Amino acid sequence: MSSLVGWRVPGGTSRVDGYENLLLHDAVRAPRSPAPHPIWAFLAPQRGMGLSLGELFDVLGTPLDAGPVLGSFAARLHAPLRLGADHTVTGEVTSVVRRASRVLGPFDEVTLVLELRRESPVITATYGFLLPRRDASDPAPSGPTRRREGPEGTAGEPITVRAEEMKLLALLLRDPNPIHLDADAAAALGFGPAVVNQGPANLAYALTHLVRSRPGERLVAFDARFHATVVAGDVVRPVCDATGAFALLGADDRPAVRGHAELVAASGGPDPEGASWDVSRARSP
Numbered sequence: 001m002s003s004l005v006g007w008r009v010p011g012g013t014s015r016v017d018g019y020e021n022l023l024l025h026d027a028v029r030a031p032r033s034p035a036p037h038p039i040w041a042f043l044a045p046q047r048g049m050g051l052s053l054g055e056l057f058d059v060l061g062t063p064l065d066a067g068p069v070l071g072s073f074a075a076r077l078h079a080p081l082r083l084g085a086d087h088t089v090t091g092e093v094t095s096v097v098r099r100a101s102r103v104l105g106p107f108d109e110v111t112l113v114l115e116l117r118r119e120s121p122v123i124t125a126t127y128g129f130l131l132p133r134r135d136a137s138d139p140a141p142s143g144p145t146r147r148r149e150g151p152e153g154t155a156g157e158p159i160t161v162r163a164e165e166m167k168l169l170a171l172l173l174r175d176p177n178p179i180h181l182d183a184d185a186a187a188a189l190g191f192g193p194a195v196v197n198q199g200p201a202n203l204a205y206a207l208t209h210l211v212r213s214r215p216g217e218r219l220v221a222f223d224a225r226f227h228a229t230v231v232a233g234d235v236v237r238p239v240c241d242a243t244g245a246f247a248l249l250g251a252d253d254r255p256a257v258r259g260h261a262e263l264v265a266a267s268g269g270p271d272p273e274g275a276s277w278d279v280s281r282a283r284s285p
Contacts, residue, residue, distance in 0.1 A: 004096050004207070006092060009089070011049065011057070013086045013089070014044050014047050014138050015084070016044055016047075016084075017082065018034070019146045020081060023172060024037050025037055027165050027169040027201070028204035028205060028207055029038050029205065030204065031045065031212075034083075037204065038208075041075035041077060041123050042075065043172060043200065044087065044116055045116045045125040046125075046174075048089030048116065052174060057131070060093075060129065062131035064177045065185070065188075066134075068130065068141055068177075069104075069129070069130045069199070069229075070128070070200075071128040072127075072224065072226065073224055074126040075124065075176050075222055076221045077239055078121040078122055078123065078124065079118075079137060082118065091112060093112050093116065094112070095111040096108050099130075104130060105133075105134060106132075106134070107133055109128055109129070109130055110128070111128055112126070112127045113127075137195045148220075151239060153245070154213050154239065155239045156205075156209035158236070159237070159238070160233070161197050161230055161231065161236060165201070166180045166198060166201070170198070173200065179191060180196055190193070192231060193225070197229070197230040199257075203259045205236060205248050206246045207222065207246070209240060210244075210261055214263055217264065218263060218265070219261060220262050221260055221261065224260075225257070227257065228250060228255070228256040231258050235250075235251055237249045243260075244261040
């Protein structure tokens with residue numbers, strides 16, 4: 001699989017319209033706002049990579065029904081995303097590393113970097129996909145399992161995860177992965193008897209709380225790792241601290257997502273065209 005390093009996506013055009021932005025806020029339980037939700041940094045580049053998620057995973061050697069999962073994501077927000085405007089997308093696979101875990105067994109961690117731009121870069125998005133390789137030799141997982149902790153800080157309201165919102169997000173993501181739509185498919189892959197929430201939805205819950213906790217500041221970068229699955233019916237709680245650390249905690253207070261964000265002082269007022277990444281002024285519905 002190391003031969004994938006340097007493989008480039010076909011590329012193409014990505015566009016996010018205002019109504020899609022409002023629907024995304026609904027799908028990730030965020031108060032509606034004309035400003036693009038920060039999780040568009042995940043979705044918008046994928047839209048323009050020139051192939052579907054299913055086609056991407058076929059190229060990477062792990063079809064959707066084999067259970068590829070998201071291990072990490074990072075974004076650098078160079079400029080505001082412009083709603084209703086076309087952006088171009090380019091990108092390539094930058095690394096492939098064979099690893100093993102007690103849950104996945106042997107897997108490849110594949111890093112894909114996409115750049116979304118207008119005249120200049122708007123978003124640099126880095127996706128870390130974990131691709132099961134069940135036919136590979138199984139290297140021993142390294143070290144004992146450690147309990148991961150979330151940051152001590154401001155906690156948001158608990159969120160009960162709902163299957164209906166996964167369906168809406170699947171449409172916006174253009175993600176047909178059956179584990180988000182069919183409980184039987186999720187159970188067949190070992191996730192239990194409930195549909196699995198999308199990784200970007202879990203990240204979005206945490207980012208919404210983070211940005212709303214920092215009024216007057218603008219998000220310019222963030223990175224996150226995904227430590228546990230979240231399924232329909234789970235109750236999760238976002239938390240963040242003054243350093244920019246954030247997490248989404250499960251019922252046992254262990255993080256399903258944990259990461260760090262960089263924010264700077266925002267200048268000027270709200271953008272009437274909805275180009276700002278600042279959602280701290282959002283109004284509750």
